[in-house]
Amino acid sequence: MPFAINQQWLNVTSFDSGAPSQGAAVVHRFGSPGEYRVTFLAGEASLAQTLLAVTHQTPSRAAAPGHVTLDLTEVAYPPTLGAATSQREHAVVSPDGYVSFTNSGKPTPFAVVVHPMGEKSPAFDTRRLGPGDLFAVTLIRPGEYRVRNELEKAEGRIRVAYPVVGDRPYRPPEPLSVECGGQGFRPAQIDVKPAQGLIFQVQTVARIRIDLTHPDDGPGEEPAPRASYSREALAAALERLREARKKS
Amino acid sequence: MAFTDHCDVFISVLEAGLNRVVQHVRRQWPSLFNYGTAAVAQRSELLCQRIDYHPVVERRNNPLITVEPPVPIVGSLYALDWCAQLTKAVVDFSPGNVLTLPPELGTLGPQRFAIGATVCGGLACPPGELVDHLPFNPERPSLGPPKAYERTAVYERSTAYERPTGLRPRPPLEVLPTRGFRCFCLDGFVVGGARFTGPPHRQHVIGRLDGIEIVDIKPEGLENSIECYGSLVTRLVLLPQLAVPTVEFVEQDLMGARVAIEPSPVSAGIAFNPALEDDQIKVFLDLDAGVAPPSGGGGGGGGGGGPPEPPLAPGVDRPRVRTDHFDLTLALSQAAVTELFNALRDAFTLSASDSADFGPFTMGYAIGVHLEGGTVTLRNDGTIRIAELDVKWDAAKVWIGIDLPEVCVGGFCIIPTPFGCAVRAPRLCVFDENPDIGITIDISGLIASELSATVRPLMKYSINHPVTVNDWDARDMKIQNRWVVLADIVTVDVDLFDIADIVGDLLHEALDDAIDNALGFLPGWAKSLVKSILGPIIDLVVAIIDLPDDVGEWIADKLGVSFGVLNLILTAVADHFAAKKPLLKIEEPLPLLPSPTGLIDVLVPIEFLGVRVNADELIVEGDIGG
Numbered sequence: 001m002p003f004a005i006n007q008q009w010l011n012v013t014s015f016d017s018g019a020p021s022q023g024a025a026v027v028h029r030f031g032s033p034g035e036y037r038v039t040f041l042a043g044e045a046s047l048a049q050t051l052l053a054v055t056h057q058t059p060s061r062a063a064a065p066g067h068v069t070l071d072l073t074e075v076a077y078p079p080t081l082g083a084a085t086s087q088r089e090h091a092v093v094s095p096d097g098y099v100s101f102t103n104s105g106k107p108t109p110f111a112v113v114v115h116p117m118g119e120k121s122p123a124f125d126t127r128r129l130g131p132g133d134l135f136a137v138t139l140i141r142p143g144e145y146r147v148r149n150e151l152e153k154a155e156g157r158i159r160v161a162y163p164v165v166g167d168r169p170y171r172p173p174e175p176l177s178v179e180c181g182g183q184g185f186r187p188a189q190i191d192v193k194p195a196q197g198l199i200f201q202v203q204t205v206a207r208i209r210i211d212l213t214h215p216d217d218g219p220g221e222e223p224a225p226r227a228s229y230s231r232e233a234l235a236a237a238l239e240r241l242r243e244a245r246k247k248s
Numbered sequence: 249m250a251f252t253d254h255c256d257v258f259i260s261v262l263e264a265g266l267n268r269v270v271q272h273v274r275r276q277w278p279s280l281f282n283y284g285t286a287a288v289a290q291r292s293e294l295l296c297q298r299i300d301y302h303p304v305v306e307r308r309n310n311p312l313i314t315v316e317p318p319v320p321i322v323g324s325l326y327a328l329d330w331c332a333q334l335t336k337a338v339v340d341f342s343p344g345n346v347l348t349l350p351p352e353l354g355t356l357g358p359q360r361f362a363i364g365a366t367v368c369g370g371l372a373c374p375p376g377e378l379v380d381h382l383p384f385n386p387e388r389p390s391l392g393p394p395k396a397y398e399r400t401a402v403y404e405r406s407t408a409y410e411r412p413t414g415l416r417p418r419p420p421l422e423v424l425p426t427r428g429f430r431c432f433c434l435d436g437f438v439v440g441g442a443r444f445t446g447p448p449h450r451q452h453v454i455g456r457l458d459g460i461e462i463v464d465i466k467p468e469g470l471e472n473s474i475e476c477y478g479s480l481v482t483r484l485v486l487l488p489q490l491a492v493p494t495v496e497f498v499e500q501d502l503m504g505a506r507v508a509i510e511p512s513p514v515s516a517g518i519a520f521n522p523a524l525e526d527d528q529i530k531v532f533l534d535l536d537a538g539v540a541p542p543s544g545g546g547g548g549g550g551g552g553g554g555p556p557e558p559p560l561a562p563g564v565d566r567p568r569v570r571t572d573h574f575d576l577t578l579a580l581s582q583a584a585v586t587e588l589f590n591a592l593r594d595a596f597t598l599s600a601s602d603s604a605d606f607g608p609f610t611m612g613y614a615i616g617v618h619l620e621g622g623t624v625t626l627r628n629d630g631t632i633r634i635a636e637l638d639v640k641w642d643a644a645k646v647w648i649g650i651d652l653p654e655v656c657v658g659g660f661c662i663i664p665t666p667f668g669c670a671v672r673a674p675r676l677c678v679f680d681e682n683p684d685i686g687i688t689i690d691i692s693g694l695i696a697s698e699l700s701a702t703v704r705p706l707m708k709y710s711i712n713h714p715v716t717v718n719d720w721d722a723r724d725m726k727i728q729n730r731w732v733v734l735a736d737i738v739t740v741d742v743d744l745f746d747i748a749d750i751v752g753d754l755l756h757e758a759l760d761d762a763i764d765n766a767l768g769f770l771p772g773w774a775k776s777l778v779k780s781i782l783g784p785i786i787d788l789v790v791a792i793i794d795l796p797d798d799v800g801e802w803i804a805d806k807l808g809v810s811f812g813v814l815n816l817i818l819t820a821v822a823d824h825f826a827a828k829k830p831l832l833k834i835e836e837p838l839p840l841l842p843s844p845t846g847l848i849d850v851l852v853p854i855e856f857l858g859v860r861v862n863a864d865e866l867i868v869e870g871d872i873g874g
Binding site for chain 2: 010022023024025027066067097098100102104134136137138140141142162163164165166167168169170171172174175194195197199215216217218
């Protein structure tokens, strides 16, 4: 089997709740039943559309699921182009349930806008999160990041520690929750382990951007030893010591 | 006293066995023992003695009689039929106890042989009334039409002895008809010795004529003349025919070993070589064995082209039926057996490779081995002990392919509920597929193996054709019966896999290198992240392949048990030295003399062959069938 690395995760150093991709996701709860048109936008151009039904029951009268993920990759690319499943069919979620928006494919900048069917004003826009929305992200690249709420001009710092190869396999700790309110981020100085999850709980209008400012490339190569010995040299030294003791 | 106290190889043939061989030659090549004219050849009942011949001689259209020209009646154009037959030939080795020699030859002295022969012959003398009617004009004989019982033949004279040129050529001879022969028999004896002759490496045992006597011939001048003729036949024909084909020989196909045998020099321990004593001819030889050079044809199929021999039938025991002395004895000294063993050992090589899927990991190997060292000891319990035979690993590479677990991050719970997780974050996986890493460890310098075995040589008789197929047809079809020497493996002590502890460190380093190489193109932080998630690689591998603390023992177990390398090597060694592949194959009946043009090979039945071992030597004994 090929030893192929999924390169995309290596180069992502910026995250945007307005265009959640590469391990980031925006979670929204619609609350009231209805039919919605979900549009993925690149700038003002529509990348893809799908339908979302917020209802208690599926067409087959089964209970609607409490969560659905709308992935741009799967919406924009039908199965013939590589997507696992097509979401051109109605996506269904319970009124109490959550819808998460993400893009597991290439990091195409996009926004998600959701309109109730027949209405022009959106019910949800990833470029403008509101109270109750969540923005989840996994930061892998070690270093210092700046985090900003572009709509409230709030700012904070995130430090991702450098991974250490230990005696046991490393498993990232539980995710860290960060409040994003009118007074900014709480905590404003966030320290996480590599690949530890961050969940921003939005309490105000927000568009959260995270950018790497100071990458941490680790300790680098080990310094050259100031002294070294070989088994032969040690044996010779011990022999010299024995000889010296005999003479003394 | 052992047969081989003063030599490597001892061979003896008892006179009784040799006389049986002579009988087989007489029956299978009757035309070399019976001579006569064409009329005799057509009417064998005219012969003085009925010819006893093997049925295959007739079936293969071999002649019973060598046809010679008739005896001319001097001064005429008439000739007579005649015949001469060697009807009896017996060999007697010192001390003389088979033949009663005539007084002229005295008693058989030490280191001498005697041959007693009876020659019968006769002339076809025509009836008197026929001679009375023969015309006297020698140029135009006219006998009239022959009677029904009579036969005539017309011969051209040999051009080699034709009359001088310029003379008028003679007309062809006319053979006078006859009703029968007037036969006589003469007994003759020769005595002599034997010696080696020929250049080094091409020496033959050949007889030496010391005396000849024709019994009851008078006058003395006639006896002397006949003895002179008999002496010439003995020296020029008989003794060279009886020469042992060649004592020095090179056997390229003794399991890849090259064996050269030469006469042992005469010494205080060997007074005569060959020795004619104890009713036997004894030959003392020295042996030199080595690895045969690679042959161009490859494989060394035992001489001759043609289709390969079909596999031998399993051998069966064939017990001895006689109780007297063995006709044949061959003994190999401890030194000769050691030399042969060393040559066989040096000729052994094995290379093999294999791979297998063990679920969470795959594993394979490639090995190449040869043998070194070891001792071989003949023992009084009839066994041969091979000890401390080192299996040397020219190549021993083990490779392991491991499925690494998927390395993923993310996927954490965003919205936990009392019933679990309502929403999870997307997962990011490092590898596109379940990744493999492959490592190769060269353990050729770290592996030591040793083999000891006790084997018992066995002689078996392999029957490869039904009795309805005669031995000559069987040889043509390469399905002749054979005596085979096998080695019954009594015990085997194997320590095939003693792998140095350092192999654990090697494995660790190889795994680290493999991971580093696989992740080599990643930036340092990513490599660190992947390696930290994978954890200490040796621990990971331990978990994946259930690796015990003793890595060497684990590899040995996998090679020895899972891959059966242990059995593979054992089988190869056993096959090489014995087991399925006989140590020695001897055709039965044994082709003794190559066939002259138009005649069948002389095949001598070997009624019994046995092999035994004592602390001094390995002995093969046999009987020649009647």
